[in-house]
Amino acid sequence: MTELHEIEPFGAAFHESEGKPHNIRMALALKAVAERAPIDFLPGEYMPNASPVTPTSGVYYTFGSGFAVDEGKLRENEERYPELAGELRAIREDVCRFSTGAVLAASKDRTMERLASTGACWGGGWAGHSNPDYDRLLSLGTSGIRDLIRSCRTENLEAGDFYDGCEIVLDALDILGQRFRKLAGERAAAAGSEEEKRIYGKLAETFGVIPQHPATDMCAAVCLFWMVFTFDGIDSPGRLDQFFLPAWSRTDPEEARFWLDRLWQAFHRTRTWNLCISGSDENWNDMTNDVTWAVLDLAEKYRYQTPNITMRVHRNTPEALWKRAAEVLSTGIGMPALYNDEVMCPALEKMGIPPVHSHLYCMNGCNQVDIMGKSHMGLEDGEVNFGKCLEYALWDGFDTMRGEQLSIHTGNAAKFKTFDELMKALFWQIDHVTDVSVALSLCSQMAYAKTAPSPLRSCLLDGCLERGRDYKNGGPLYGDGQILSEGMPDCADSLAAVKKFVFDEGRYTMAELLDALRVSFKGHEDMLAVLKTAPKFGNDDPYVDGIMKELSDHWFAYLKTKHTFRGGTFAGGCSTFNRAAGNGRACPALPNGHLRGDPMFSDCIGAVPGQDVSGPTAAVKSALTYDQTEVTSGFVFQLRFDKALFGTEKGMDSFIHLAKAYFAGGGQQLSVNVLSADELKDAQAHPEKYGDLIVRVGGYSDYFVRLPRDLQDNVIARTSY
Numbered sequence: 001m002t003e004l005h006e007i008e009p010f011g012a013a014f015h016e017s018e019g020k021p022h023n024i025r026m027a028l029a030l031k032a033v034a035e036r037a038p039i040d041f042l043p044g045e046y047m048p049n050a051s052p053v054t055p056t057s058g059v060y061y062t063f064g065s066g067f068a069v070d071e072g073k074l075r076e077n078e079e080r081y082p083e084l085a086g087e088l089r090a091i092r093e094d095v096c097r098f099s100t101g102a103v104l105a106a107s108k109d110r111t112m113e114r115l116a117s118t119g120a121c122w123g124g125g126w127a128g129h130s131n132p133d134y135d136r137l138l139s140l141g142t143s144g145i146r147d148l149i150r151s152c153r154t155e156n157l158e159a160g161d162f163y164d165g166c167e168i169v170l171d172a173l174d175i176l177g178q179r180f181r182k183l184a185g186e187r188a189a190a191a192g193s194e195e196e197k198r199i200y201g202k203l204a205e206t207f208g209v210i211p212q213h214p215a216t217d218m219c220a221a222v223c224l225f226w227m228v229f230t231f232d233g234i235d236s237p238g239r240l241d242q243f244f245l246p247a248w249s250r251t252d253p254e255e256a257r258f259w260l261d262r263l264w265q266a267f268h269r270t271r272t273w274n275l276c277i278s279g280s281d282e283n284w285n286d287m288t289n290d291v292t293w294a295v296l297d298l299a300e301k302y303r304y305q306t307p308n309i310t311m312r313v314h315r316n317t318p319e320a321l322w323k324r325a326a327e328v329l330s331t332g333i334g335m336p337a338l339y340n341d342e343v344m345c346p347a348l349e350k351m352g353i354p355p356v357h358s359h360l361y362c363m364n365g366c367n368q369v370d371i372m373g374k375s376h377m378g379l380e381d382g383e384v385n386f387g388k389c390l391e392y393a394l395w396d397g398f399d400t401m402r403g404e405q406l407s408i409h410t411g412n413a414a415k416f417k418t419f420d421e422l423m424k425a426l427f428w429q430i431d432h433v434t435d436v437s438v439a440l441s442l443c444s445q446m447a448y449a450k451t452a453p454s455p456l457r458s459c460l461l462d463g464c465l466e467r468g469r470d471y472k473n474g475g476p477l478y479g480d481g482q483i484l485s486e487g488m489p490d491c492a493d494s495l496a497a498v499k500k501f502v503f504d505e506g507r508y509t510m511a512e513l514l515d516a517l518r519v520s521f522k523g524h525e526d527m528l529a530v531l532k533t534a535p536k537f538g539n540d541d542p543y544v545d546g547i548m549k550e551l552s553d554h555w556f557a558y559l560k561t562k563h564t565f566r567g568g569t570f571a572g573g574c575s576t577f578n579r580a581a582g583n584g585r586a587c588p589a590l591p592n593g594h595l596r597g598d599p600m601f602s603d604c605i606g607a608v609p610g611q612d613v614s615g616p617t618a619a620v621k622s623a624l625t626y627d628q629t630e631v632t633s634g635f636v637f638q639l640r641f642d643k644a645l646f647g648t649e650k651g652m653d654s655f656i657h658l659a660k661a662y663f664a665g666g667g668q669q670l671s672v673n674v675l676s677a678d679e680l681k682d683a684q685a686h687p688e689k690y691g692d693l694i695v696r697v698g699g700y701s702d703y704f705v706r707l708p709r710d711l712q713d714n715v716i717a718r719t720s721y
Contacts (some may be wrong), residue, residue, distance in 0.1 A: 004087050007077055009036040011059030020095065021161040023470060025059065027168035030456070033060075034231070039179055040667045041187065046199055048180045048207075048223050050231040059095050061231040064126050066100030066452030098128075104439025104447035113345045113405050118399050119586025120388035121437040123483075124444020126454065128363035128379020129273065131238035131409045132460035132473070137228060138221050138243060141213040142170045146461050152465045159468025162458070165475070166465070169455040169601035172209035173211045176227055179622055181207035205600040218256040221247035221265050232456055236364030238372045241291035248291050248456040257294060262482035264298045272307040276362035276372075278321060280341045282355040286316045293324070300328045301336060305694045305701040310363045313663065314341035322660075326652035329672050332643065334696030337367060338670045340663040347629045351569060352481055366575045366699030367634030367669065368482055374462040376471055380575070380633075382437035383447075383484040386491035386551070387587040387594070387601070389433050393426040394514065400588045400597075408432045414511040419503040422495070427554055430489070434555070435484055438562045438570060445565035449473040472566075478491030482633035483559055484585045485552075485574045489537045489602040492551055493592035493611065496544035497534035513591065520589040520596040526714070532593040537625075538607025540618035545625045554599040556630035572631025576603045576698030581710035600717060602670070603698050604638040609717035616721040620662045628668040636699045637662075640673040640718045645675070671696050673718070680704065680716045 004012045013032030017025040018417055020663070030052070039046060039055045058073035075670045078085045080321065090372060096102065106126070116122050136145065146167065155161050181204055188200035206220045211228070215221035221244055229237070248256050277292045311325055325336055348358040353371065360372045370378025391400060397407035410425035449472040457471040458464040464475030501507045508527065516524035527636045535544040562570040576583070586603030587594060593609070594600070602608045605623055612619040616639060623637050645651040659670055673696045684688035687705035694703045695715050704712060 005032060005036055005085050006195025007054075007081065007084070008058060008063065008074075008088065009033050009528055010057055011074075011095055012087075012180060013514045014059065014485060015091045015094045018628070021165075022098075022451075023165040023455060024161055024168065026067070026164040026171075026453055027074070027455045028266075028329040030061065030169055031172040031175065034175045034179075036659075039183060041174065041183070041200075041203070042269065043178075043264055045262045045265045045269070046203060046703065047262060048176075048203075048227045048230075049266075050180075050227050052175050052233055053232055058090065061452065061454075063235055063454065063457070064128075064233065065131070066127050066448050067095075067098050068101070069095050069553040071096065080705035081109075099448055103451050104444055104445075107443045107447055108440060112440055115433070115436050116440060117685055118388060118402055118499050119385055119398075119583060120392075120407070121382060121384050121433050121440075123382035123437040123445075124378060124442070125320055127448050127472075128376075128381070129235050129368055129370070129375050129621065130378055130457065130461070130476075131236055131364050131370045132232070133224055133373025133462060134238070135243040136373065136460055137211075137216045138247065141172050141211055141215075143212045145442065146170060146213070148465055149459075153206050156464070156468030162239075162470060162671070163465075163466050165453070165455040166459050167212070170459065173228060173231070176231060177207050177211045177521045180683060187564065203677055206454070215247050216250060218244070218247045218251040218259040222259045223294050224268060226266060227635075228456075231269070234272060234380075235697060236362075237267075237275045238362040238364065238370070239276050239279070239355075239360070241277045241295060241563055242287060242372075244291050245289050260291070260294055261298065264304075267307045268302070273365050274310055274363040274367065275307045275334070276310045276312065278317065279361075280314040280316065280345075280359055282315055282359045284314060285514060286314070286318065288321055292321070294624055296324050296328050296336070296564060299333065300331055302332050303333050303692070303694070305333065307338070308363075308366065308700050309335040310339055310367065311336035312339045312341050312344075314511050322654065322656050325657055329655075330643075330647045330674055331645055332674050333694045334671065334673055334701040337672075337699075338659060338663075339363070340668050342663060343628050343666055343668040347632050349634055350629060351571065353478060361532040363634065366577050367636060368575065369633055370572070371478055373460065374476060375480070376461065377480040377537065377564075377568060379482065381441040381481040381483055381564070381570065383486055383579075384430065384437055384555075385486045385583050385586060387431070387494075387583065388427045390426060390491050390494055391424060392433070393428040394517065397429070400518070408698075410482060414509075414514055416510055419499045423550070430555060431558055434483065434562075436557060438481075441481065441483070442565050445472075449565065454714055457706065458505070471629040474565075474567040476566075478568060479564055480568030480632065481562075481566070481570040483562040484576075485555065485572055485577060486579065487587070487602055488548070488551060489606065489608050489611075490587075490590060490592060490594060492537045492544055492548040493534065493608060494590045495547045496536070497531045497591040497593075500534050501530060501548070502654060506571065507675055517591070518590045521593075528593055531591055534592070536592075536607060536611040536613075538612030538619050538622045539614040540621040545622050547623045549627075552626045553630075556627065560630075571630070571632040573631055573635055574605045575634040575636050577700065578697055578702075578711060580698055580708070598649060600714060603638040603714055603718075606637050606639070609714055616658055617661075620665070620667070623662070623665060628666050631668060635668045636671055637667065637669055638671045638673065638718070640675060640698060640720045642720050643674050643676045643679070645721075671699065673715070675715075675717065677720055680712070684709075684712055684716070
């Protein structure tokens with residue numbers, strides 16, 4: 001007979017612990033999953049996979065969705081197992097009130113949600129990424145972390161429940177280790193080859209040590225990391241070359257590379273997010289090591305689209321590493337993305353993070369920024385669409401795509417006499433839409449803190465144990481927020497067109513412009529042609545670049561007046577992920593020539609695709625218009641280079657010089673596509689021939705033929721240098 005705990009381990013354990021503190025109920029439920037969930041070594045990779053979600057579970061916890069309740073799955077289980085229907089129904093009735101999604105939905109203001117539903121913004125909705133301290137795990141093991149908990153308990157006597165929950169989840173990790181030890185022994189006994197027998201024998205021996213004790217070699221380090229990484233839900237490894245270095249140094253080089261190779265296959269199979277390499281310490285010493293080089297070798301060897309590799313550079317980055325990065329980029333995988341410590345660290349220090357910690361930054365997700373093992377701020381808290389903000393400034397808060405008043409009143413634009421009046425109205429709209437994004441984000445942060453404590457991550461982030469506070473409730477040392485911008489180049493180009501042809505030259509009145517925009521330029525094709533000749537951002541033109549500076553400076557400063565529930569301050573970024581086309585579709589006709597609902601829209605901080613026609617140096621100089629020391633999330637700047645040129649020694653050297661110039665001028669991040677325009681067009685027509693063609697999208701890499709047509713068009717439209 002099927003047992004309740006086999007089909008619903010998390011939900012059953014949570015329900016049975018009714019009356020206990022919520023965090024302890026969560027920890028006991030995770031322990032039940034560790035005891036009951038199917039485990040396996042990934043075939044051919046020997047990686048110990050321990051998913052937090054069982055195939056039959058209707059209740060589970062993951063870092064992204066929080067306390068998740070799938071009512072459909074629960075009802076399905078009630079029908080499939082009639083002998084357990086009563087108990088399953090009781091679980092369903094109990095757990096639904098704790099669903100993070102339900103609590104969040106009930107807390108949102110409907111007026112704000114209506115505005116967000118237009119594509120003007122969004123806020124919160126999921127838990128976001130973070131980068132736990134895997135060095136703590138590998139160097140202490142669960143026994144060492146228990147010692148740390150005992151020490152911290154004496155300083156926070158009122159937080160006993162919090163520490164009890166943390167100890168229970170460490171029990172869960174120990175249980176998983178025991179189960180993997182047994183499974184490895186069984187696999188060794190049944191092995192069909194001497195090599196397989198040797199490997200599984202090594203794994204059985206290794207799990208006799210981990211997770212309770214520190215990892216002594218790469219086999220132990222990789223297995224301990226992967227077991228916890230998968231049980232936590234598969235997020236971002238962060239500074240992998242730093243936390244693996246001690247074990248790497250104690251392992252035979254061939255053996256060390258074998259286990260890193262196995263891990264690489266597992267990363268690809270599971271769509272792991274961001275892996276960060278190299279960088280500097282607070283004294284600007286270079287942190288490149290043997291693992292750094294090995295990661296780049298694997299990236300070139302396999303040419304996968306995942307994991308998303310980021311490489312940090314700075315004043316002392318070795319020339320050989322620059323060259324190696326260019327060689328890997330020349331394969332066309334769009335990685336590594338480059339981050340500039342010389343700008344990123346000062347930006348973090350402006351937020352109050354000292355150099356000893358700012359130089360520990362890494363990326364997660366596409367390119368959100370975190371302090372490795374010390375923060376919960378590396379997530380997308382929200383987003384603001386500047387194209388929609390301009391729409392509201394032009395139409396007095398009226399949403400022309402929805403046909404209703406959704407934003408604040410800022411005046412009849414037909415009566416504006418000066419460009420400054422338009423800018424003032426736009427800033428009011430930007431501030432209002434930003435307020436909505438922030439408010440929705442705060443609802444989300446509070447809902448996760450209430451319903452989805454994470455005792456596991458609380459054990460692996462500095463500040464949580466020391467303060468006796470959960471990872472979701474102000475425990476980590478840093479809890480800043482990140483709101484992303486979308487369509488800022490489209491907005492700047494539109495403003496330049498209005499300024500030039502309405503207010504400077506008087507060629508059209510505001511009323512005439514609005515009439516043309518209302519009908520998406522139908523019958524006004526001559527005006528559309530004229531407006532398209534206005535200066536475009538991305539060409540080193542002070543006329544439009546000055547507008548962009550005014551626009552971005554205002555927004556960055558305004559965001560920093562807003563505070564997070566997690567105990568920090570909001571700041572800006574730009575990472576479109578795969579949302580560029582959707583942001584364009586949300587917008588009406590705009591003065592830069594964007595037509596109503598057109599999916600072509602800016603996909604980074606650079607020019608609108610195809611509008612940077614003055615060469616890469618001009619594109620770089622325009623991107624330096626932004627004060628990038630005000631940005632603490634990913635601020636994606638994408639350049640596309642022709643494969644025929646970039647693949648040469650001269651081409652790669654030219655790219656390195658351009659990248660260094662951009663970073664020396666104050667650039668924070670650079671993503672590169674090395675592609676052939678003809679190849680991209682042929683791939684659209686004959687996708688069956690290009691299954692392995694990879695492109696850089698909006699902060700991550702993906703297979704070109706898997707992208708929607710409108711995103712493919714966006715990539716093709718980018719200017720190629």
